[in-house]
Amino acid sequence: MVSKKADKPTTDSKPEAEAPLEAQAEVPAAAPVKAPRERPAETTAPKPSFPVPTLDEGVHFIFGTGRRKKAIARVRIRPGTGKILVNKRDFETFFVHEKDRTAAISPLHTTGMANSLDVWVNVNGGGSTGQADAVKLGLARAIARAIPEAEQTLRDSNLMTRDARIKERKKYGQRGARRRFQFSKR
16 A cells, blocks of 8 residues: 655755755765784783792792693693793704794793793604694693792683594594595496
8 A cells, every 4th residue: 555645755855956965866885995014013011911930949940731632742831931942952042933933932921920930841753743732731730830920811722622523533444544445446
């Protein structure tokens, strides 16, 4: 049904030709162009958000063990200046990829202890990514043992969880874990 009021023009309404230009062509505004994201300049490490742990008499290190895939990392920490050695080599020379270095020391940055703890790591087995994740878990466990207040922060950042994904075994009657032999109909 069409109402008669809609068919008759009223004196208050303007014809479409006389409408202002803004009302005639509503063009959506272009999205603002974002400038490329710049990395913050390397400045001093953040101040520790937790107190630097003190070691008891006769205790030289605090230990933590991390595992990922086939890699096992034994981590020792103690109060110091931020020196990190992995298998008696410098941290940057052992982990050549930036993503592995970032992952391995993420517990230190999460707790703000990058310049407050010296770290020694013995890691073996697996590849570079598995070793970096094993170091990350071992370091997080050692920090949580040294500073119990920091454990919840590490847990919230998902650094205290062991990644249980490992290689799936090959099954009999198949070429691999999931791969089947080629099937021939004739």
